[in-house]
Amino acid sequence: MENEKTFxxxxxxxxxxxxxxxxxxxxxxxxxxxxxxxxxxxxxxxSKLEDAEKRINILLETGExxxxxxx
Amino acid sequence: xxxxxxxxxxxxxxKMMFDKDPVLTDISIKGEITNFKAHYTGHLYxxxxxxxxxxxxxxxxxxxxxxxxxxxxxxxxxxxxxxxSFERDGVYxxxxxxxxxxxxxxxxxxxxxxxxxxxxxxxxxxxxKKKIPFLPNRVGVITxxxxxxxxxxxxxxxxxxxxxxxxxxxxxxxxxxxxxxVIAGIETFNNMENKxxxxxIARGGGSFExxxxxxxxxxxxxxxKSEIPIVSAVGHETDFTICDFVSDLRAPTPSAAAxxxxxxxxxxxxxxxxxxxxxxxxxxxMLDKKKQFLNNITAQRLQKTPQNIxxxxxxxxxxxxxxxxxxxxNKYSACEKEYTKNIALLDSYSPLKTLxxxxxxxxxxxxxxxxxxxxxxxxxxxxxxxVQSGKIEAEVV
Numbered sequence: 001m002e003n004e005k006t007f008x009x010x011x012x013x014x015x016x017x018x019x020x021x022x023x024x025x026x027x028x029x030x031x032x033x034x035x036x037x038x039x040x041x042x043x044x045x046x047s048k049l050e051d052a053e054k055r056i057n058i059l060l061e062t063g064e065x066x067x068x069x070x071x
Numbered sequence: 072x073x074x075x076x077x078x079x080x081x082x083x084x085x086k087m088m089f090d091k092d093p094v095l096t097d098i099s100i101k102g103e104i105t106n107f108k109a110h111y112t113g114h115l116y117x118x119x120x121x122x123x124x125x126x127x128x129x130x131x132x133x134x135x136x137x138x139x140x141x142x143x144x145x146x147x148x149x150x151x152x153x154x155x156s157f158e159r160d161g162v163y164x165x166x167x168x169x170x171x172x173x174x175x176x177x178x179x180x181x182x183x184x185x186x187x188x189x190x191x192x193x194x195x196x197x198x199x200k201k202k203i204p205f206l207p208n209r210v211g212v213i214t215x216x217x218x219x220x221x222x223x224x225x226x227x228x229x230x231x232x233x234x235x236x237x238x239x240x241x242x243x244x245x246x247x248x249x250x251x252x253v254i255a256g257i258e259t260f261n262n263m264e265n266k267x268x269x270x271x272i273a274r275g276g277g278s279f280e281x282x283x284x285x286x287x288x289x290x291x292x293x294x295x296k297s298e299i300p301i302v303s304a305v306g307h308e309t310d311f312t313i314c315d316f317v318s319d320l321r322a323p324t325p326s327a328a329a330x331x332x333x334x335x336x337x338x339x340x341x342x343x344x345x346x347x348x349x350x351x352x353x354x355x356x357m358l359d360k361k362k363q364f365l366n367n368i369t370a371q372r373l374q375k376t377p378q379n380i381x382x383x384x385x386x387x388x389x390x391x392x393x394x395x396x397x398x399x400x401n402k403y404s405a406c407e408k409e410y411t412k413n414i415a416l417l418d419s420y421s422p423l424k425t426l427x428x429x430x431x432x433x434x435x436x437x438x439x440x441x442x443x444x445x446x447x448x449x450x451x452x453x454x455x456x457x458v459q460s461g462k463i464e465a466e467v468v
Contacts, residue, residue, distance in 0.1 A: 018349045
């Protein structure tokens with residue numbers, strides 16, 4: 001089981017952090033640490049989207065091969 | 072010359088002929104139902120026709136009750152029974168003992184039966200449906216490797232999410248091998264080491280017979296067993312196959328399946344962006360608030376408070392000093408007055424003043440005692456007479 005959080009979990013966490021900070025009833029230290037966590041999470045979301053590689057393969061008896069769809 | 076018979080005799084003879092005939096006493100006939108009437112008694116009356124002729128049929132209540140479907144006009148059926156004549160009216164008809172839907176109808180019946188059976192087993196229940204991942208790492212597609220379907224899926228996916236990662240398992244989507252190849256695809260994907268996150272089973276539109284391969288019972292069970300969630304996109308909007316019912320999600324078309332499986336990357340990026348903006352803004356609002364709060368406290372209350380206290384004490388000390396000063400001044404003037412008074416008195420009592428007025432002080436030269444009475448002296452005493460300007464030495468005579 002991967003410990004790495006899914007994209008969806010990260011996005012949800014970011015939403016939760018923003019909502020908490022907007023409520024504005026945290027102490028200064030808590031606000032700062034939540035803010036830092038928020039930055040970290042949003043970076044992870046972005047990298048998940050940007051770093052993924054485009055790959056379209058077909059599974060043949062010999063293994064995976066690049067797939068070319070007919071025009 | 073002919074024998075002359077009565078009508079009844081003729082009809083009786085004809086009936087006998089029918090009832091003796093081996094073919095006609097147990098026969099199966101295919102035709103289309105017309106003039107169908109379900110009598111209130113429960114007996115069914117209808118006509119079977121083909122392209123050029125018709126034959127009357129009756130199915131009595133007892134046999135009709137065994138029908139697995141409700142026959143109606145237009146149904147293509149196969150009836151089994153005997154042909155005999157109804158003596159009274161001189162007509163012959165098929166006395167139907169059993170009836171089944173022919174060909175296509177039969178397929179449909181099979182479909183309905185399997186659907187009912189699997190539904191009762193719970194294979195279609197919502198509680199077993201797995202949630203498809205929000206953003207899949209890799210998508211498996213079971214479909215024909217040629218044709219528009221896979222092309223459409225690739226195009227729509229790439230439009231939504233530029234860096235798609237697809238793995239295609241080529242399968243037969245038509246004909247007798249359909250179920251077998253699709254099942255193989257599902258099992259292969261489930262047994263891989265780096266599994267795909269979701270599977271799409273896709274096939275374009277077609278007739279009921281074309282899609283029938285996806286009504287296979289083994290296929291349904293393989294879909295149910297799959298640990299990877301499955302999206303079924305078989306046929307078009309109005310086509311429903313058993314594959315659709317068992318799968319975790321149904322898409323009306325293969326393109327729609329791609330949209331269900333991939334969120335729009337642009338929308339996602341914009342969501343993340345606006346969340347980041349809100350994060351920054353919320354933080355800076357929060358900091359401003361805290362700063363202001365701090366300013367309020369220091370500017371108004373914190374700084375003034377020691378000064379206030381100091382002021383208070385300074386004032387107290389000042390007024391104490393003033394009071395002390397006043398007291399001292401008062402005491403001083405009181406003393407001064409007293410002093411002046413006493414000086415004046417003293418002055419008035421001063422013997423020097425008396426002397427100035429002409430009086431003198433007489434004292435015994437020897438003892439120095441002041442002589443107040445004439446008895447204090449006798450003849451011959453030496454006395455000193457102090458006058459203002461000096462002393463006169465004298466002798467008493």
